[in-house]
Amino acid sequence: MSTPDVLTLRIGSRFLIVTLFPNLVFALLIGALMFAGAPSHRPDWHRLEQRLQDLSVVGVVLLGVSVLAFSVALHPLNYTLVQLMEGYWRGLPFGDQLQRSAEARGNLYRRELRRRGANGADVAALLYWLPPGNNPVRPTMLGNVLFAGEVRAGSRYGYWTEVVWPRLMPLLSDQIRSQLGDARNQLDAAARLASVGLLGVLTTTLLLIQYDVWLLVAVGCYLFAWTSYRSAVAAARRFSQGLAVAFDLHHLALWDALSLDRPADLDVEYETRAELLTRLFRDEHDLEPDERATFKYLPPPPPCPPCP
Incomplete structure (x- = not known):
């Protein structure tokens, strides 16, 4: 499978897991309550069954297209949603x-x-x-886990993770990149389900406020949101651990990719070289001329001899 095919597959699976599925769950819950009679009547299972039987194929298609269009519109907001849950x-x-x-x-x-x-x-x-x-x-707990994991991943070697990570990510092995992508998808999906659960609490409370025992649906939505949030925190820990592994295995590959000589040892990397490289990435004007002179380009490798 070619790289564009893999990328398309990943984007498609992320959209299905992170955005479309949570929106579909919410639409089915609220739609079922409204078909059952809420908010004007006390929900009734027989009314729901009858309305489902009367639902035409065109109605199902229109509902599906509406959920899909709504999901496409909201998909770019997933990052903002996670940031809000981080605090x-x-x-x-x-x-x-x-x-x-x-x-x-x-x-x-x-x-x-x-x-x-x-x-x-x-x-x-x-x-x-x-x-x-x-x-x-x-x-929030989610914000603390993600921030602590991000800081520790690079700081153990002297790097500022948020600055270095975009340059290091393309150098990762396929296995590490796949593991990080899966953990991030799990995190974002759980966070999205938590937000859907909280929105469900508000919506079902408004729909069912008159109908005593039916308010247990809102309680169920709250428990679902709480469980999903805890799952998001657990996924954030897995993602943070994967981020640390990525730095452990590939931080020296960054120097190779830049054709710069590697730090002589861990102490030199931590004390001076990593900080200088991070400052260079952040702003080239942040370095003094003598600091820039410490970066020595390596000569290109000799060409491979021709095959006999």
């Missing part, structure tokens, strides 16, 4: 205040864990998935 709320109404307040509580929580010490396994595990050093604690 990047600035720009929203009252978002700045909420984010600062949540970060302040998170920083107090981290200081308390550090005061208790990292000797216990439970405390150490909690601290591991919080941002290291003086990086601010994010408002």
Whole structure:
């Protein structure tokens, strides 16, 4: 299979898993409740069965096309949705205040864990998935896991992950890239299902507020959203671990791809070379002439001898 075919397959499978399936679940839930009579009548299974029997093929096709068109329109917003679930709320109404307040509580929580010490396994595990050093604690568990994983992946070698990662990603082996893609799809799909569950809580509450026991549907939507969010956090941990593995196995390949001499050892890489390379990627004007002079291009390899 050619590279374009593989890329098309991945984009298609990501769209189906991350966007179309959650939207279809939501449409089927709300459609079933409305077919059963909500909100004007108490939902009734016999009414739902009758409405389904009366539904024409044209109606099914129109419903499917509507869900598909809606999913295509929303697909580019998946990244924004995950960022909101990570706690990047600035720009929203009252978002700045909420984010600062949540970060302040998170920083107090981290200081308390550090005061208790990292000797216990439970405390150490909690601290591991919080941002290291003086990086601010994010408002949500998902945000903390992703940010901690991103920072640690490159910082162990002295790199700033967010700057270096776009250059390193094309150098990954197919196996590592596939594992990272699968983990990211699982993360985004679980996050999308969590958002669908929360939207389902609001929508089903409005539809069923008059019908006592039927409000258990809203409770079920909440439990579904909570479970999906926990799954997103678990997938974020797998993605973070995969990101660390990618740096472990391929960080030196970056120097080879740039035709630059590798760092002599891990200490040199961590203390000087990785930081200089990161600063070069971020802004070439950030380096002094003597710092730029430390990068030595390697001569091209000699041509292979002709085959006999």
